[in-house]
Protein backbone atom coordinates (compact mmCIF):
# COMPACT_ATOMS: atom_id res chain seq x y z
CA UNK A 1 0.00 0.00 0.00
CA UNK A 2 1.51 3.26 -1.03
CA UNK A 3 0.98 6.67 0.65
CA UNK A 4 0.45 9.76 -1.43
CA UNK A 5 2.82 12.52 -0.50
CA UNK A 6 1.13 16.01 -0.26
CA UNK A 7 3.24 18.98 -1.24
CA UNK A 8 3.25 21.49 1.74
CA UNK A 9 3.40 24.38 -0.81
CA UNK A 10 0.06 23.28 -2.43
CA UNK A 11 -1.52 22.96 1.05
CA UNK A 12 -0.66 26.60 1.80
CA UNK A 13 -2.19 27.65 -1.61
CA UNK A 14 -5.57 25.98 -0.76
CA UNK A 15 -5.70 27.64 2.66
CA UNK A 16 -5.07 31.03 1.06
CA UNK A 17 -7.91 30.47 -1.43
CA UNK A 18 -10.31 29.57 1.40
CA UNK A 19 -9.28 32.68 3.33
CA UNK A 20 -9.76 34.87 0.22
CA UNK A 21 -13.18 33.30 -0.40
CA UNK A 22 -14.28 33.98 3.19
CA UNK A 23 -12.95 37.51 2.90
CA UNK A 24 -14.88 38.09 -0.34
CA UNK A 25 -18.10 36.78 1.27
CA UNK A 26 -17.55 39.05 4.28
CA UNK A 27 -16.97 42.08 2.04
CA UNK A 28 -20.19 41.35 0.10
CA UNK A 29 -22.18 40.87 3.32
CA UNK A 30 -20.80 44.03 4.94
CA UNK A 31 -21.39 46.10 1.74
CA UNK A 32 -24.97 44.84 1.69
CA UNK A 33 -25.42 45.72 5.35
CA UNK A 34 -23.98 49.20 4.81
CA UNK A 35 -26.28 49.83 1.84
CA UNK A 36 -29.33 48.63 3.77
CA UNK A 37 -28.31 50.71 6.78
CA UNK A 38 -27.93 53.84 4.58
CA UNK A 39 -31.26 53.24 2.90
CA UNK A 40 -33.02 52.66 6.28
CA UNK A 41 -31.32 55.75 7.67
CA UNK A 42 -32.50 57.91 4.73
CA UNK A 43 -36.02 56.48 4.93
CA UNK A 44 -36.21 57.19 8.66
CA UNK A 45 -34.77 60.70 8.20
CA UNK A 46 -37.30 61.37 5.46
CA UNK A 47 -40.16 60.12 7.65
CA UNK A 48 -39.04 62.19 10.64
CA UNK A 49 -38.56 65.28 8.45
CA UNK A 50 -42.04 64.76 6.99
CA UNK A 51 -43.60 64.67 10.46
CA UNK A 52 -41.57 67.71 11.50
CA UNK A 53 -42.72 69.60 8.37
CA UNK A 54 -46.37 68.82 9.21
CA UNK A 55 -45.89 70.29 12.68
CA UNK A 56 -44.38 73.39 11.11
CA UNK A 57 -47.49 73.63 8.91
CA UNK A 58 -49.70 73.32 12.01
CA UNK A 59 -47.85 76.18 13.69
CA UNK A 60 -48.16 78.27 10.52
CA UNK A 61 -51.93 77.53 10.46
CA UNK A 62 -52.23 78.68 14.06
CA UNK A 63 -50.57 81.95 13.12
CA UNK A 64 -52.84 82.42 10.07
CA UNK A 65 -55.89 81.89 12.30
CA UNK A 66 -54.64 84.57 14.72
CA UNK A 67 -54.02 87.03 11.88
CA UNK A 68 -57.49 86.42 10.40
CA UNK A 69 -59.06 86.73 13.85
CA UNK A 70 -57.35 90.11 14.23
CA UNK A 71 -58.60 91.31 10.82
CA UNK A 72 -62.16 90.07 11.48
CA UNK A 73 -62.12 91.87 14.85
CA UNK A 74 -60.79 95.11 13.36
CA UNK A 75 -63.35 95.23 10.56
CA UNK A 76 -66.20 92.75 10.35
CA UNK A 77 -67.68 94.23 7.17
CA UNK A 78 -64.78 94.24 4.74
CA UNK A 79 -62.01 91.94 3.58
CA UNK A 80 -59.45 93.91 1.62
CA UNK A 81 -55.81 94.15 0.59
CA UNK A 82 -54.83 96.60 3.36
CA UNK A 83 -55.36 93.98 6.07
CA UNK A 84 -52.76 91.84 7.85
CA UNK A 85 -53.71 88.58 6.09
CA UNK A 86 -52.93 90.17 2.71
CA UNK A 87 -49.28 90.75 3.61
CA UNK A 88 -48.22 88.15 1.12
CA UNK A 89 -45.23 85.87 1.48
CA UNK A 90 -44.41 86.03 5.18
CA UNK A 91 -41.27 84.06 6.01
CA UNK A 92 -40.15 82.77 9.39
CA UNK A 93 -36.75 81.33 10.22
CA UNK A 94 -36.72 77.91 11.86
CA UNK A 95 -33.88 75.56 12.89
CA UNK A 96 -32.07 74.79 9.65
CA UNK A 97 -34.61 76.40 7.34
CA UNK A 98 -37.50 78.72 6.71
CA UNK A 99 -41.35 78.65 6.55
CA UNK A 100 -43.10 80.81 3.93
CA UNK A 101 -46.86 81.39 4.07
CA UNK A 102 -49.15 83.01 1.53
CA UNK A 103 -52.83 83.61 2.41
CA UNK A 104 -55.42 83.85 -0.36
CA UNK A 105 -59.04 85.01 -0.28
CA UNK A 106 -61.20 82.22 -1.74
CA UNK A 107 -63.97 84.68 -2.59
CA UNK A 108 -61.77 85.95 -5.40
CA UNK A 109 -62.45 82.93 -7.60
CA UNK A 110 -65.30 81.20 -9.44
CA UNK A 111 -66.85 78.52 -7.22
CA UNK A 112 -67.50 75.57 -9.55
CA UNK A 113 -70.09 74.14 -7.15
CA UNK A 114 -72.30 77.15 -7.98
CA UNK A 115 -73.03 75.60 -11.39
CA UNK A 116 -75.59 73.38 -9.66
CA UNK A 117 -77.40 76.32 -8.04
CA UNK A 118 -80.80 76.78 -9.71
CA UNK A 119 -81.15 80.11 -7.91
CA UNK A 120 -79.08 81.54 -10.78
CA UNK A 121 -81.51 80.29 -13.45
CA UNK A 122 -83.33 82.81 -15.62
CA UNK A 123 -85.70 82.27 -18.56
CA UNK A 124 -85.46 83.92 -21.96
CA UNK A 125 -88.36 85.01 -24.17
CA UNK A 126 -88.95 81.44 -25.37
CA UNK A 127 -89.06 80.08 -21.84
CA UNK A 128 -85.68 78.34 -22.15
CA UNK A 129 -83.78 78.39 -18.85
CA UNK A 130 -80.21 79.63 -18.53
CA UNK A 131 -78.00 79.37 -15.51
CA UNK A 132 -76.18 82.70 -15.18
CA UNK A 133 -73.33 81.10 -13.21
CA UNK A 134 -72.70 78.86 -16.22
CA UNK A 135 -72.80 81.90 -18.51
CA UNK A 136 -70.10 83.54 -16.37
CA UNK A 137 -67.86 80.47 -16.72
CA UNK A 138 -68.35 80.36 -20.50
CA UNK A 139 -67.56 84.07 -20.78
CA UNK A 140 -64.47 83.61 -18.59
CA UNK A 141 -63.22 80.82 -20.85
CA UNK A 142 -63.76 82.99 -23.91
CA UNK A 143 -61.56 85.65 -22.32
CA UNK A 144 -58.96 82.87 -22.03
CA UNK A 145 -59.23 82.50 -25.83
CA UNK A 146 -60.90 79.11 -25.56
CA UNK A 147 -63.17 78.65 -28.64
CA UNK A 148 -66.91 79.10 -27.81
CA UNK A 149 -67.88 75.52 -28.74
CA UNK A 150 -65.21 74.08 -26.42
CA UNK A 151 -66.10 76.51 -23.64
CA UNK A 152 -69.80 75.56 -23.84
CA UNK A 153 -68.97 71.84 -23.80
CA UNK A 154 -66.67 72.12 -20.78
CA UNK A 155 -69.14 74.33 -18.85
CA UNK A 156 -72.00 71.87 -19.51
CA UNK A 157 -69.86 68.87 -18.60
CA UNK A 158 -68.80 70.42 -15.28
CA UNK A 159 -72.44 71.36 -14.61
CA UNK A 160 -73.51 67.75 -15.17
CA UNK A 161 -70.73 66.62 -12.86
CA UNK A 162 -71.94 68.75 -9.93
CA UNK A 163 -75.73 68.82 -10.43
CA UNK A 164 -77.66 66.13 -8.59
CA UNK A 165 -79.81 65.08 -11.56
CA UNK A 166 -78.87 62.71 -14.38
CA UNK A 167 -80.32 64.85 -17.17
CA UNK A 168 -77.68 65.59 -19.83
CA UNK A 169 -77.09 69.29 -20.43
CA UNK A 170 -76.91 70.42 -24.06
CA UNK A 171 -73.19 69.74 -24.62
CA UNK A 172 -72.54 67.86 -21.39
CA UNK A 173 -72.46 64.23 -20.33
CA UNK A 174 -73.73 62.08 -17.48
CA UNK A 175 -72.71 58.60 -16.27
CA UNK A 176 -73.49 56.76 -19.54
CA UNK A 177 -70.63 58.58 -21.28
CA UNK A 178 -68.09 58.06 -18.48
CA UNK A 179 -69.05 54.42 -17.97
CA UNK A 180 -68.19 53.68 -21.60
CA UNK A 181 -64.61 54.98 -21.28
CA UNK A 182 -61.61 52.60 -21.18
CA UNK A 183 -61.29 53.51 -17.47
CA UNK A 184 -64.95 53.90 -16.49
CA UNK A 185 -66.14 55.91 -13.48
CA UNK A 186 -69.33 57.51 -12.19
CA UNK A 187 -69.89 61.22 -11.56
CA UNK A 188 -70.17 62.59 -8.01
CA UNK A 189 -73.45 64.36 -8.95
CA UNK A 190 -72.76 66.61 -5.98
CA UNK A 191 -70.19 69.05 -4.64
CA UNK A 192 -66.60 68.79 -5.80
CA UNK A 193 -63.87 68.66 -3.14
CA UNK A 194 -60.94 69.49 -5.38
CA UNK A 195 -60.68 71.52 -8.58
CA UNK A 196 -58.55 68.72 -10.05
CA UNK A 197 -61.71 66.58 -10.35
CA UNK A 198 -62.76 68.56 -13.43
CA UNK A 199 -59.75 67.23 -15.34
CA UNK A 200 -61.84 64.12 -15.96
CA UNK A 201 -64.84 65.83 -17.60
CA UNK A 202 -65.78 65.46 -21.24
CA UNK A 203 -64.17 68.11 -23.42
CA UNK A 204 -61.46 69.08 -20.91
CA UNK A 205 -57.91 69.34 -22.21
CA UNK A 206 -54.64 70.11 -20.45
CA UNK A 207 -54.54 73.49 -22.18
CA UNK A 208 -58.08 74.49 -21.07
CA UNK A 209 -57.43 73.29 -17.52
CA UNK A 210 -54.18 75.25 -17.28
CA UNK A 211 -55.90 78.43 -18.48
CA UNK A 212 -58.94 78.32 -16.19
CA UNK A 213 -57.24 76.86 -13.07
CA UNK A 214 -56.14 80.24 -11.61
CA UNK A 215 -59.73 81.54 -11.70
CA UNK A 216 -61.72 78.65 -10.28
CA UNK A 217 -62.11 77.02 -6.87
CA UNK A 218 -64.45 74.66 -5.03
CA UNK A 219 -66.10 75.84 -1.83
CA UNK A 220 -68.32 73.82 0.46
CA UNK A 221 -71.41 75.69 -0.69
CA UNK A 222 -73.03 76.32 -4.07
CA UNK A 223 -72.89 80.10 -4.09
CA UNK A 224 -71.00 82.58 -6.23
CA UNK A 225 -69.45 85.20 -4.02
CA UNK A 226 -66.94 87.53 -5.63
CA UNK A 227 -65.04 89.86 -3.34
CA UNK A 228 -64.18 92.83 -5.58
CA UNK A 229 -61.79 94.15 -2.91
CA UNK A 230 -59.33 91.28 -3.22
CA UNK A 231 -59.33 90.61 -6.95
CA UNK A 232 -55.78 91.00 -8.23
CA UNK A 233 -55.00 92.47 -11.65
CA UNK A 234 -54.52 88.94 -12.96
CA UNK A 235 -58.14 88.20 -11.98
CA UNK A 236 -59.55 91.05 -14.14
CA UNK A 237 -61.12 88.54 -16.61
CA UNK A 238 -63.23 87.14 -13.75
CA UNK A 239 -64.61 90.58 -12.84
CA UNK A 240 -65.34 91.23 -16.51
CA UNK A 241 -67.08 87.83 -16.87
CA UNK A 242 -69.36 88.36 -13.85
CA UNK A 243 -70.79 91.54 -15.39
CA UNK A 244 -72.20 89.44 -18.30
CA UNK A 245 -72.01 92.37 -20.67
CA UNK A 246 -70.05 92.67 -23.92
CA UNK A 247 -69.17 96.26 -23.09
CA UNK A 248 -67.40 95.14 -19.93
CA UNK A 249 -64.06 94.16 -21.40
CA UNK A 250 -61.07 92.79 -19.52
CA UNK A 251 -59.39 96.18 -20.02
CA UNK A 252 -62.25 98.03 -18.27
CA UNK A 253 -62.19 95.53 -15.40
CA UNK A 254 -58.39 95.87 -15.15
CA UNK A 255 -58.68 99.64 -14.91
CA UNK A 256 -61.24 99.34 -12.10
CA UNK A 257 -58.94 97.05 -10.13
CA UNK A 258 -55.93 99.32 -10.72
CA UNK A 259 -57.82 102.39 -9.54
CA UNK A 260 -59.19 100.68 -6.44
CA UNK A 261 -57.93 101.95 -3.05
CA UNK A 262 -56.04 99.45 -0.91
CA UNK A 263 -58.99 99.54 1.51
CA UNK A 264 -61.28 98.68 -1.40
CA UNK A 265 -64.93 99.62 -1.76
CA UNK A 266 -66.67 100.20 1.56
CA UNK A 267 -69.83 98.29 0.63
CA UNK A 268 -71.44 96.34 -2.20
CA UNK A 269 -73.74 99.27 -3.01
CA UNK A 270 -70.68 101.53 -3.13
CA UNK A 271 -69.21 99.30 -5.86
CA UNK A 272 -72.50 98.86 -7.73
CA UNK A 273 -73.15 102.61 -7.85
CA UNK A 274 -70.05 103.29 -9.97
CA UNK A 275 -70.85 104.63 -13.43
CA UNK A 276 -69.06 101.80 -15.26
CA UNK A 277 -71.01 99.19 -13.31
CA UNK A 278 -74.42 100.89 -13.50
CA UNK A 279 -74.12 101.18 -17.27
CA UNK A 280 -73.33 97.45 -17.58
CA UNK A 281 -76.24 96.02 -15.59
CA UNK A 282 -79.37 95.07 -17.47
CA UNK A 283 -82.74 94.19 -15.94
CA UNK A 284 -81.92 90.50 -16.37
CA UNK A 285 -78.48 90.58 -14.79
CA UNK A 286 -78.99 93.25 -12.13
CA UNK A 287 -80.29 90.90 -9.41
CA UNK A 288 -77.62 88.31 -10.18
CA UNK A 289 -74.71 90.77 -10.11
CA UNK A 290 -75.98 92.43 -6.91
CA UNK A 291 -76.16 89.01 -5.25
CA UNK A 292 -72.74 87.85 -6.42
CA UNK A 293 -70.60 90.95 -5.88
CA UNK A 294 -69.38 91.48 -2.31
CA UNK A 295 -66.72 93.32 -0.33
CA UNK A 296 -66.40 90.57 2.24
CA UNK A 297 -65.28 86.95 2.39
CA UNK A 298 -65.84 83.82 4.46
CA UNK A 299 -63.30 81.49 2.84
CA UNK A 300 -59.50 81.61 2.77
CA UNK A 301 -56.64 79.26 2.10
CA UNK A 302 -53.00 79.36 3.11
CA UNK A 303 -50.16 78.06 0.98
CA UNK A 304 -47.28 77.00 3.21
CA UNK A 305 -43.81 76.03 2.07
CA UNK A 306 -41.40 74.52 4.58
CA UNK A 307 -37.73 74.37 3.66
CA UNK A 308 -35.38 72.66 6.08
CA UNK A 309 -32.64 70.01 6.19
CA UNK A 310 -32.30 70.36 2.41
CA UNK A 311 -35.95 69.40 1.81
CA UNK A 312 -38.90 71.47 0.56
CA UNK A 313 -42.47 70.51 1.51
CA UNK A 314 -45.63 72.34 0.40
CA UNK A 315 -49.04 72.30 2.04
CA UNK A 316 -52.45 73.90 1.59
CA UNK A 317 -54.77 74.71 4.51
CA UNK A 318 -58.37 75.89 4.08
CA UNK A 319 -60.29 78.10 6.51
CA UNK A 320 -63.93 79.12 6.84
CA UNK A 321 -65.01 82.12 8.83
CA UNK A 322 -67.27 81.70 11.83
CA UNK A 323 -68.01 85.12 13.30
CA UNK A 324 -64.54 86.37 14.33
CA UNK A 325 -62.85 82.98 14.13
CA UNK A 326 -61.22 81.23 11.17
CA UNK A 327 -61.96 77.51 11.40
CA UNK A 328 -59.64 75.08 9.63
CA UNK A 329 -61.76 72.68 7.55
CA UNK A 330 -59.34 71.00 5.14
CA UNK A 331 -55.64 70.33 4.62
CA UNK A 332 -53.90 69.13 1.48
CA UNK A 333 -50.40 67.68 1.54
CA UNK A 334 -47.96 67.68 -1.30
CA UNK A 335 -48.31 71.27 -2.41
CA UNK A 336 -50.09 73.18 -5.08
CA UNK A 337 -51.29 71.46 -8.24
Ligand SMILES: [Ca+2]
Pocket residue numbers: 159160161162163164165166167174187189
Ligand atom coordinates in the same frame (compact mmCIF):
# COMPACT_ATOMS: atom_id res chain seq x y z
CA1 LIG B 1 -75.48 65.24 -12.88
